Amino acid sequence: MDEHVDRGRRRLLIAATAGTGALGVAFAAVPFILSWNPSARARALGAPVEIDPSKIEPGSMVRVAWRGQPIYVVNRTPEVLRQIGDHNALLVDPNSNDSQQPAYIKATGAVRARIPKYWVGLGVCTHLGCAPLGAFEPGRSEQLPGVELGAGWPGGFYCPCHGSKYDISGRVFKDMPAPRNLTIPPYAYAKNGHIVIGVNQVSDDAG
Ligand code: FES
Numbered sequence: 001m002d003e004h005v006d007r008g009r010r011r012l013l014i015a016a017t018a019g020t021g022a023l024g025v026a027f028a029a030v031p032f033i034l035s036w037n038p039s040a041r042a043r044a045l046g047a048p049v050e051i052d053p054s055k056i057e058p059g060s061m062v063r064v065a066w067r068g069q070p071i072y073v074v075n076r077t078p079e080v081l082r083q084i085g086d087h088n089a090l091l092v093d094p095n096s097n098d099s100q101q102p103a104y105i106k107a108t109g110a111v112r113a114r115i116p117k118y119w120v121g122l123g124v125c126t127h128l129g130c131a132p133l134g135a136f137e138p139g140r141s142e143q144l145p146g147v148e149l150g151a152g153w154p155g156g157f158y159c160p161c162h163g164s165k166y167d168i169s170g171r172v173f174k175d176m177p178a179p180r181n182l183t184i185p186p187y188a189y190a191k192n193g194h195i196v197i198g199v200n201q202v203s204d205d206a207g
Pocket of ligand 1: 125126127128129130159160161162163164177178
């Protein structure tokens with residue numbers, strides 16, 4: 001087995017482990033979140049989920065559930081962030097005009113994140129709803145077993161169902177089955193640096 005596959009598997013194991021930890025954080029944080037006294041409407045839509053992004057290894061991601069949907073949180077490396085705007089011509093909707101995200105995310109352009117280092121998005125392919133895989137290492141077209149990502153791969157996501165490719169900000173490449181960029185949910189940063197998924201501002205939920 002080549003070392004690339006080994007590294008890929010290790011990364012998946014790390015991500016799975018980190019994901020378990022993040023869920024633990026989410027549930028452990030319940031008393032803190034409840035102290036924000038969410039509105040009746042917010043409670044009806046589903047409680048926010050909090051994760052500590054400092055637990056995510058660079059170049060990997062964790063998955064958490066929010067409102068019954070998978071949310072990906074990726075720790076993007078400086079290398080992948082440096083080239084994030086270089087492939088806009090290859091994308092269907094580089095400015096996310098026809099994609100779903102809060103206005104404060106759209107305003108960040110290619111980064112599509114409140115803080116560039118951490119990308120938060122819905123892990124649901126916009127074609128038929130499969131879960132895209134992370135392929136976060138730029139320049140490595142063979143990092144997923146049996147998948148050729150193509151020369152000049154900038155780092156991103158690959159959907160195993162019908163082959164859609166997204167960049168590291170969840171922006172879909174041209175000529176893919178998926179029509180739109182990955183959706184980004186509302187989220188905010190708490191004072192302790194944790195990401196709170198499901199609110200536009202932490203103060204939104206102050207009673
Ligand atoms: S569901 Fe992702 S490409 Fe079809």
